[in-house]
Amino acid sequence: MSTAALMKYEDALAKYDPVLGLEVHVELNTRTKMFCGCINEFGGEPNTHTCPVCLGLPGSLPVVNEKAVESAIRIGLALNCKIAEWCRFARKNYFYPDVPKNYQISQYDEPIAYDGHVDVEVDGQTYRIEIERAHMEEDAGKSLHIGGATGRIQGADHSAMDYNRAGTPLIEIVTKPIEGTGDKAPQVARAYVAMLRDLVKALDVSDARMEQGSVRCDANVSLRPIGREEYGLRTETKNVNSLRSIERALTYEITRQAALLDAGEKVHQETRHFHELDGSTSSGRSKEQAEDYRYFPEPDLVPVAPSREWVEQLRTTLPEPPAQRRKRLLADWGFSDLEMRDVVSAGAVDLIEETVAAGAPAQAARKWWMGELSRKANDAGVELESVGMTPAQVAELQGLVDGKTINDKLARQVIEHVLAGQGGPAEVVEARGLAVVSDDGALSEAVDAAIAANPDVADKIRDGKLAAAGALIGAVMKQMRGQADAGRVRELILEKLG
Numbered sequence: 001m002s003t004a005a006l007m008k009y010e011d012a013l014a015k016y017d018p019v020l021g022l023e024v025h026v027e028l029n030t031r032t033k034m035f036c037g038c039i040n041e042f043g044g045e046p047n048t049h050t051c052p053v054c055l056g057l058p059g060s061l062p063v064v065n066e067k068a069v070e071s072a073i074r075i076g077l078a079l080n081c082k083i084a085e086w087c088r089f090a091r092k093n094y095f096y097p098d099v100p101k102n103y104q105i106s107q108y109d110e111p112i113a114y115d116g117h118v119d120v121e122v123d124g125q126t127y128r129i130e131i132e133r134a135h136m137e138e139d140a141g142k143s144l145h146i147g148g149a150t151g152r153i154q155g156a157d158h159s160a161m162d163y164n165r166a167g168t169p170l171i172e173i174v175t176k177p178i179e180g181t182g183d184k185a186p187q188v189a190r191a192y193v194a195m196l197r198d199l200v201k202a203l204d205v206s207d208a209r210m211e212q213g214s215v216r217c218d219a220n221v222s223l224r225p226i227g228r229e230e231y232g233l234r235t236e237t238k239n240v241n242s243l244r245s246i247e248r249a250l251t252y253e254i255t256r257q258a259a260l261l262d263a264g265e266k267v268h269q270e271t272r273h274f275h276e277l278d279g280s281t282s283s284g285r286s287k288e289q290a291e292d293y294r295y296f297p298e299p300d301l302v303p304v305a306p307s308r309e310w311v312e313q314l315r316t317t318l319p320e321p322p323a324q325r326r327k328r329l330l331a332d333w334g335f336s337d338l339e340m341r342d343v344v345s346a347g348a349v350d351l352i353e354e355t356v357a358a359g360a361p362a363q364a365a366r367k368w369w370m371g372e373l374s375r376k377a378n379d380a381g382v383e384l385e386s387v388g389m390t391p392a393q394v395a396e397l398q399g400l401v402d403g404k405t406i407n408d409k410l411a412r413q414v415i416e417h418v419l420a421g422q423g424g425p426a427e428v429v430e431a432r433g434l435a436v437v438s439d440d441g442a443l444s445e446a447v448d449a450a451i452a453a454n455p456d457v458a459d460k461i462r463d464g465k466l467a468a469a470g471a472l473i474g475a476v477m478k479q480m481r482g483q484a485d486a487g488r489v490r491e492l493i494l495e496k497l498g
């Protein structure tokens with residue numbers, strides 16, 4: 001392995017042009033598995049959702065799940081793909097403990113959907129992503145490595161297999177090489193996967209939970225010197241399962257590859273693993289000799305030949321396209337283009353929509369999600385939607401602000417407590433006594449104290465310099481730990497000082 005240091009990202013991009021290739025696996029939310037009647041559910045006691053078909057026992061025969069084919073077609077249509085009139089499954093032969101049959105049923109040169117495209121937007125610029133194909137396959141089981149420090153195979157005493165996931169329906173969506181993204185490559189990749197995640201959620205074909213692995217990305221990237229046509233050798237960082245990780249993994253790979261090329265070394269065509277802790281990638285399997293999967297048509301399954309009527313009928317079930325939806329929401333919410341752009345790149349569209357549906361004004365919803373909650377998510381290194389506060393709770397918080405039970409400053413304290421798992425906003429306000437005090441008795445006392453402590457300021461106000469009232473309001477706020485009704489305090493000060 002090379003010891004070449006990383007290169008600064010800007011320096012790398014000044015010399016090299018990245019080319020991306022994204023393979024996204026989507027686990028479908030069908031009730032049963034791809035080729036058998038086993039329940040398709042995340043988790044469960046190991047090896048309880050299995051049968052002879054998904055365990056690959058001799059003599060068992062697979063049957064295609066029609067709902068999975070329907071989902072594949074709808075995904076293909078939403079990605080502007082052509083839908084095959086006739087296609088087959090293929091056996092992809094490889095030996096690994098989590099593949100109980102010693103082959104995976106997949107599709108090879110006859111995918112159900114192909115030649116599509118979608119547009120994504122980064123910093124106000126639109127990038128067209130060409131889709132090579134979307135094909136159907138089954139997921140593998142899970143290996144659990146026991147005894148090692150990190151749950152990895154290195155250093156483990158033994159491994160255990162859980163085949164509950166084996167046979168889960170997957171759609172693999174593969175892009176054509178993506179050129180022309182320049183220094184935005186990691187952000188474009190992130191925006192594309194975010195768009196796919198939102199799309200499969202809107203289609204209701206997947207739980208679309210990246211942290212549970214129901215959407216995961218293999219991120220390929222290569223570099224070529226700026227101005228050269230020919231692609232460089234690519235690496236493929238496997239199973240990246242958060243939007244943030246996709247961006248980090250690609251940024252790392254670009255700087256790593258640039259340093260290698262700059263030092264006159266070669267990039268090895270290989271799979272790599274991403275490490276959350278430090279954002280690095282490390283070498284996996286070599287792909288220098290194209291792997292020989294000995295693909296051949298799956299003899300146990302009949303071809304899939306969706307009728308044109310069915311395809312057209314499914315086309316009528318597609319959700320509103322993301323770009324159109326964004327336009328509509330922009331108008332409904334009255335955001336500026338820039339605000340909307342930030343909301344989209346933060347992946348906050350759904351969250352704001354749900355918060356508005358729960359009763360909050362759009363600008364208030366935007367303010368909480370893009371401000372305080374984005375900062376908290378960032379500090380915790382999690383996606384915004386996993387920050388620990390629901391859209392309904394954000395709407396409830398805003399309701400308390402609008403009803404003047406709390407002010408913005410108190411609202412931020414309430415958020416802290418909600419994120420710490422102490423209950424919903426109203427509960428927290430009640431339990432912690434965080435409500436604004438607008439009771440005149442208490443406020444009047446505090447105002448008197450502030451006037452007595454700041455005679456020079458009081459004199460200024462008596463002389464008509466009303467702007468000086470701010471200093472006294474500040475003093476009252478401090479004394480009442482931010483819980484005073486600032487508007488009422490101002491009125492009281494002006495009343496008392498003539």
Ligand SMILES: Nc1ncnc2c1ncn2[C@@H]1O[C@H](COP(=O)(O)OP(=O)(O)OP(=O)(O)O)[C@@H](O)[C@H]1O
Pocket residue numbers: 019020021022023132174175176177178220221222231232233234236
């Ligand atoms: N030189 C390159 N640089 C960057 N991306 C590339 C390059 N060549 C191909 N790609 C992209 O990499 C991805 C390769 O995925 P594909 O599924 O076709 O093959 P694979 O990764 O070899 O196979 P597997 O599915 O077994 O992982 C595609 O998105 C493709 O467009």
Ligand SMILES: [Mg+2]
Pocket residue numbers: 023172174
């Ligand atoms: Mg692939």
Ligand SMILES: [Mg+2]
Pocket residue numbers: 023218236
């Ligand atoms: Mg691949």
